Amino acid sequence: MIGPPFWLSVKVTAIAAILIFTIGTALALWLVRRRPRGRMVIETLIMLPLVLPPSVVGYYLLIVLGQQGPIVKWFGIRTLFSPTAAVIAATVVGLPLMVQAARAAIAAVDPALEQAARTLGCKETMVLWRVTLPLAKRGLLAGIVLGATRALGEFGATLMVAGNIPGRTQTLPLAIYDAVQTNQHDLTTQMVLLMTGLGFFSLWAVRRWEPTSRGRDRS
Amino acid sequence: MSRLLVQARRHDARFELNVDFSVDNGTLVLFGASGAGKTSTLHAIAGLLALDGGRIQVDDTVYYDASQGVNLPASQRRLGYVFQNYALFPHLTVLQNIAFGLGSQRDRLEHARQWLTRMRMKDFGERYPHELSGGQQQRVALARALAPRPRLLLLDEPFAALDRVLRERLQAELRQLQHDLSLIVIYVTHSLDDAFAVGDHMAVLHEGHVLQQGPLDDVFQHPANETVAEILGIRNLFRASVVGSQLDWLGLPLHTEITDRDKDEVSLYIQPSEVKIMYPDAPVAEGLRDNLFDAEIITRQRHAAGWSMRVRLSNDQNIEIHHATTAYNELDLTPGQSIRVAMKREALQILRRGDSA
Numbered sequence: 001m002i003g004p005p006f007w008l009s010v011k012v013t014a015i016a017a018i019l020i021f022t023i024g025t026a027l028a029l030w031l032v033r034r035r036p037r038g039r040m041v042i043e044t045l046i047m048l049p050l051v052l053p054p055s056v057v058g059y060y061l062l063i064v065l066g067q068q069g070p071i072v073k074w075f076g077i078r079t080l081f082s083p084t085a086a087v088i089a090a091t092v093v094g095l096p097l098m099v100q101a102a103r104a105a106i107a108a109v110d111p112a113l114e115q116a117a118r119t120l121g122c123k124e125t126m127v128l129w130r131v132t133l134p135l136a137k138r139g140l141l142a143g144i145v146l147g148a149t150r151a152l153g154e155f156g157a158t159l160m161v162a163g164n165i166p167g168r169t170q171t172l173p174l175a176i177y178d179a180v181q182t183n184q185h186d187l188t189t190q191m192v193l194l195m196t197g198l199g200f201f202s203l204w205a206v207r208r209w210e211p212t213s214r215g216r217d218r219s
Numbered sequence: 220m221s222r223l224l225v226q227a228r229r230h231d232a233r234f235e236l237n238v239d240f241s242v243d244n245g246t247l248v249l250f251g252a253s254g255a256g257k258t259s260t261l262h263a264i265a266g267l268l269a270l271d272g273g274r275i276q277v278d279d280t281v282y283y284d285a286s287q288g289v290n291l292p293a294s295q296r297r298l299g300y301v302f303q304n305y306a307l308f309p310h311l312t313v314l315q316n317i318a319f320g321l322g323s324q325r326d327r328l329e330h331a332r333q334w335l336t337r338m339r340m341k342d343f344g345e346r347y348p349h350e351l352s353g354g355q356q357q358r359v360a361l362a363r364a365l366a367p368r369p370r371l372l373l374l375d376e377p378f379a380a381l382d383r384v385l386r387e388r389l390q391a392e393l394r395q396l397q398h399d400l401s402l403i404v405i406y407v408t409h410s411l412d413d414a415f416a417v418g419d420h421m422a423v424l425h426e427g428h429v430l431q432q433g434p435l436d437d438v439f440q441h442p443a444n445e446t447v448a449e450i451l452g453i454r455n456l457f458r459a460s461v462v463g464s465q466l467d468w469l470g471l472p473l474h475t476e477i478t479d480r481d482k483d484e485v486s487l488y489i490q491p492s493e494v495k496i497m498y499p500d501a502p503v504a505e506g507l508r509d510n511l512f513d514a515e516i517i518t519r520q521r522h523a524a525g526w527s528m529r530v531r532l533s534n535d536q537n538i539e540i541h542h543a544t545t546a547y548n549e550l551d552l553t554p555g556q557s558i559r560v561a562m563k564r565e566a567l568q569i570l571r572r573g574d575s576a
Contacts, residue, residue, distance in 0.1 A: 112306040115267050118293035119300040120320030121367065126294075130319075134310050 005175035016090035017148040024098030054156020086162035090151035098147035105139020149202040226273035227263040246404040251424030266293035298371040299364030307348035314344035334362040390416040456488040474509035475567040491541040493566035497559040507561035
């Protein structure tokens, strides 16, 4: 059955994408505009899931989300082996791609344009909405597409913190693994082609949205 | 009558800003070399640069007062700012750019269209900034800054990137706008042409300080000190009275083309390198006969580019002469020697004021 894992993947990815976009954009704004102390360390930590084995990321998440972890101890929220855990795992691995793209896009916005907006009566939030974010739009779009696609394809960390429970936490990548294990060749092929198509489409979209050499966006 | 008062202090490791000046209606030129603090001063007035002390005030509106803890954010200062390179929003059309500062007024687009017409750019409203020429971009930037009806307009080297013809046209338009809207204009430039074309007053900036402020002519005629004169780039500047078709410089007749015949007095200068020294026995070339004077060498100094001399003319005034190391090798140019100097008619530059509208 391709339905349940597909729709679960869609839901998990959609929620993760919203989180990745908001957290990633906020982080990028903070890093670029506020230039906090220890920026290099913070940036490196955010990027770490890109290079760590999924099992390492999964292990850290197990500690944070587990019975002895702060989420359970302080907030009493149990997430392990639930779809929520799958969302968290997907968010953590997708975030670096978003932050990277958003940082570059926001840093490329000419500060003089933001200053011009201020002299024209814009408060800081309006500067963000009317100038900074629209001008960084292409980079932000590219970042969220890459991040969401990475979230959709998340396998290892999800397996460790959300498990592989059919109908509950079994996303497409996990279902593919199961289908291979149980020799369901047709199902495997369908799901593999689906994932490949989605991946192709997202990379193609990113190429289209890549900032042009003029750095302008006229849409 | 409006009045802007600026006292702005800021110290950091790299730069010290400590400016103090005031402007009434009219155009004040902030003049100085790059790095003198011109842009920082504009940023301070606009609220784009944090200050350590001082007071900035337009009429009754206090923008900044360190002693009272007042610091109005840039968004509430309601002034017009034309940035270097214009800073037009590339993602918005010309019309949207001009309407940007008009908030949520219902007729904001209508108002913006009126500005387009006023700037003779009626048909360009739907274009994007990168589709415009430099002069058109400059007009849009001016319209965008003026559309919210500010009392104060700040311009940062606005016409630097434009060719001469365009620059002169925009300078005239700016004067007209200043007059029509009775604006206080602060105009940053390092070009004398610009300064004279648009300015009424001038403040000379050097290393973050105002060295001199006053009516443009006064600053030019009486530089407060050598630094000011050097910044203004004037060496041989003098005032002469108009007598018929020629000029009289304290008893010395000067021949040059006079365009402002209605004036009694003109300011003029000659570049030190344009003053030629005559060989005693050689015939005088055609172009040098008009202004030929006896002079006595006072000082003579070697510079990287050549020699510089001060000589005294028969009217007891000193002028400076620069010449290349290779020139006048056969002449004895030691201090105390008498020489003859010549100034071509066209080398005598009469400083022209822009006609204030």
